[in-house]
Amino acid sequence: MSDCRLYLITPPAFDPQAFAPTLAAALDAGDVACVQLRLKDVPDDAVRRAADLLRPLVQARDVAFILNDRPDLAAELGCDGVHIGQEDTPYRQARKLVGPDAIVGVTCHDSRHLAMVAGEDGADYVAFGAFFPTQTKDAPTRADPEILRWWQEMMEIPCVAIGGITVENAAPLVDAGADFLAVCGGVWSHPDGPAAAVKAFTTLLAG
Structure with a gap:
């Protein structure tokens, strides 16, 4: 059995109200470690609305709720951390913005140097990709998987x-x-639906 867990990233664009039941069903279908809210090029109030709607249902399932890019909003909105x-x-x-107890993850692309810097700075995780x-x-x-x-x-x-x-x-x-697999399209665009994808990932990672 691997120790690797699923790290869900929200779709690039969605209506939070309509998406909430889909997300809930996906989380209930298997083991998910965290959900990253990733909304690009939208007003802050759109991020706030999405976070206020989705964060409670994520955290109620003992899953970490992480905001992409915005430590200031992550702190304001009660998120568990931020990905930068x-x-x-x-x-x-x-x-400094999110505090000592929050999760801070850092994108390091395919760079060993960037990963070492992030690790030495105190990042809670480093992210490599795209694979x-x-x-x-x-x-x-x-x-390349070799970097993992x-x-x-x-x-x-x-x-x-x-x-x-x-x-x-x-x-x-x-x-x-890999300790975590960050997945977006591989779940939300799965031909059998997101819940089936999470179930399949859970089976794979438990193998």
Whole structure:
């Protein structure tokens, strides 16, 4: 059995009211470690509305609720943490905004150097990717599973694999040592629906 768990990322655009039951059903279908609310190019109030609606149903299931990019809003909205990219708020500033107990994860693309810096700064996890082609975002880098192996030998801090991950292609990333699989399209666009996808991932990761 692997220790790897599922890290769900919300779709790129959605209506929070309509999406809430879909998310609840997906969370109830298997083991999910956390949900990242990722809304790009929308007003702050749209992020607030989505977070206020989705955070309670995520946290009620003992799942961490993480906001993408915005440590200021993460702190304001009662999120469990924030995920920051290399172009976002620097780690130390993000940490100051969310406090010592919140989760702060950092995108490190395919860079061992960026990962080491994030780890030394105190990040709670580092994210490597993209491992596969992805429609969700414009991925500037392509990572090799070898970087997961290297990280596991070097560091205790968990690593997240991200980018085009599906039930069908995930196994090599689990074998290489990913602690979490960050999945978006591989769940929400699954032909049998999101709940079936989470169930399939849960079975795969329990194998």
